[in-house]
Structure formats: C-alpha cells, structure tokens
Amino acid sequence: MNAVFYILAALTLAGGLATVLLKHLVHCALAVTVAFAGLALLFLQLDAQFAGFAQILVYIGAVAILIVFAILLTRGSELPKGGVFSSTWLVGLAIAAGVFAVLGWAVLQSVRAVPQQNAVPVVTVHDIGNALMGRYVLPLEIVALLLTAATIGAVIVAMHEKERQP
Amino acid sequence: MTPLATPLAGYLLVAALLFAIGLAGALTRRNAIMVLIGIELMLNAANLNLIAFWRFGPHPEALTGMMFAIFSIAVAAAEAAVGLGLVIAIYRHTNTTELDKINRMKG
Numbered sequence: 001m002n003a004v005f006y007i008l009a010a011l012t013l014a015g016g017l018a019t020v021l022l023k024h025l026v027h028c029a030l031a032v033t034v035a036f037a038g039l040a041l042l043f044l045q046l047d048a049q050f051a052g053f054a055q056i057l058v059y060i061g062a063v064a065i066l067i068v069f070a071i072l073l074t075r076g077s078e079l080p081k082g083g084v085f086s087s088t089w090l091v092g093l094a095i096a097a098g099v100f101a102v103l104g105w106a107v108l109q110s111v112r113a114v115p116q117q118n119a120v121p122v123v124t125v126h127d128i129g130n131a132l133m134g135r136y137v138l139p140l141e142i143v144a145l146l147l148t149a150a151t152i153g154a155v156i157v158a159m160h161e162k163e164r165q166p
Numbered sequence: 167m168t169p170l171a172t173p174l175a176g177y178l179l180v181a182a183l184l185f186a187i188g189l190a191g192a193l194t195r196r197n198a199i200m201v202l203i204g205i206e207l208m209l210n211a212a213n214l215n216l217i218a219f220w221r222f223g224p225h226p227e228a229l230t231g232m233m234f235a236i237f238s239i240a241v242a243a244a245e246a247a248v249g250l251g252l253v254i255a256i257y258r259h260t261n262t263t264e265l266d267k268i269n270r271m272k273g
Contacts, residue, residue: 009180020191039210046221051235063246070250074257085194092193100186107178114174121226131229143240150244154251
C-alpha cells in the first residue's frame with residue numbers, strides 16, 4: 001500500500017460520493033467523470049495498461065458524453081420541486097450500508113486467504129490481441145454482435161416520435 | 167496482520183465502497199438518469215475487482231480477469247446506450263424523467 005493508491009482511492013470515492021450527493025444533474029455527470037478517471041488511474045496502478053486506456057476511451061470518451069446528451073435532451077438540468085431524493089431514500093441508504101457491511105466483512109475475514117502475487121505481470125498489447133483472436137474469439141464476436149444490436153436498438157428506441165394529441 | 171497489509175484487500179475495499187455508493191445512488195435518487203449513473207458506478211466497481219484479482223492472482227499471464235474486465239466494459243457501454251435511449255423515449259412520452267411520476271405502463 002503506497003501513497004499513490006490512497007490518493008487515487010480518495011479521488012475515486014470522492015467523485016462517486018459527489019455524484020450521488022450533488023443536486024444538479026450536470027454537476028453529477030462531471031463528478032462521475034472524475035470517478036471514471038480515478039478508476040482508470042487505479043487500473044494503470046494495477047499494471048493493466050490496456051484496460052486503463054480502454055476505460056478512459058469508453059467511459060470518459062463515450063459514456064460521459066452520452067449522459068450529458070441525455071441530460072440536455074430531457075431538460076434534466078432543471079431542479080425538481082420535490083427534492084432530488086426519493087421519499088424512500090432512508091430504505092435505499094440502509095440497503096446500501098448493509099451491502100457494504102457484508103462485502104467489507106467478507107474482505108476483512110478473507111484477508112489471509114487472498115492471493116498475494118507481487119511480481120509485476122508482463123502483458124503486452126500483442127499478447128492481449130493474440131488472446132482476443134485465439135482463445136477469446138467467440139466472446140469477441142458475440143460482443144461485436146451485441147454492440148451492433150445495442151446501437152441500432154438505441155437509435156430506434158430514441159428516434160420514434162409519437163404523434164402528440166392537441 | 168493488519169487489514170490493509172495486503173494490497174488486494176485495499177483494492178477490494180475500495181471497490182466495495184464504490185459499489186455501495188453506486189447502489190445508494192441508484193436506490194435513493196428520483197431521476198432516471200441518476201439511476202443509470204449509479205448502475206454505471208456499480209459496474210465499474212466490479213471491473214476494479216476483476217482487474218485487482220487478475221493482478222494479484224496466481225496466473226496473470228492467462229489474462230482471464232483482464233479479458234473479463236474488457237468484455238464487461240463493452241457490455242456496460244451497450245447498456246448505457248440502450249438505457250439512455252429508453253430514458254429519452256420515456257421523456258418524449260411523459261415529459262418527465264422522475265421515476266415516481268412514471269407510474270403507469272399504459273401510455
């Protein structure tokens with residue numbers, strides 16, 4: 001555990017907390033971008049360079065932009081009258097706290113059993129490309145099909161304009 | 167042994183906390199877009215777990231955890247596109263994205 005890990009973890013968690021707590025949706029979108037960036041840096045810290053840069057490209061480059069577009073298209077930047085939290089927020093908070101308690105307990109209980117491989121793995125993009133075209137080629141094709149179907153589906157779902165009754 | 171003596175436990179705790187934050191966001195906010203953002207945070211926490219286990223596991227050269235995380239990122243991107251498309255379609259229909267006002271299935 002070094003200082004870099006603590007700084008990146010604090011950045012990521014602060015971004016996540018700000019996402020949940022801020023009132024304006026645009027601020028939430030910016031805060032979630034900070035959380036995504038912190039996670040990408042954590043991936044780099046874990047010597048997973050390819051996953052880290054894929055995270056930056058996909059999440060900061062695409063998902064954050066999609067979220068901002070959705071906010072602007074739905075006039076989400078206006079504050080609702082009844083507050084931003086639902087009336088059952090206490091139940092949701094209790095469920096989230098319970099889930100964290102169980103997960104944290106499980107991690108702390110198994111701290112002796114977790115693997116501790118400290119040698120830095122040497123994995124190049126060449127290896128990842130070979131694995132994607134070899135052992136993982138079927139999942140790769142399925143993901144390609146899924147992405148095509150999801151893109152077409154999203155366009156069709158969002159494109160349909162209903163005739164408005166006067 | 168102190169809990170944070172092993173690096174993997176630290177990453178797992180951060181991922182668990184991020185998952186709980188995302189779950190709290192998805193369960194307590196009224197706006198549909200915020201629910202989707204909470205789900206994205208939860209997916210990202212799971213990715214952090216996968217990468218951390220890949221890094222500190224016994225066979226990182228097998229690339230299993232890394233591949234799982236990459237496919238998970240791709241599926242999450244597809245989910246975000248479809249989810250936000252649905253939110254926009256619902257907004258066109260009902261003129262709101264607040265979930266407690268969307269309370270009927272008939273248009």
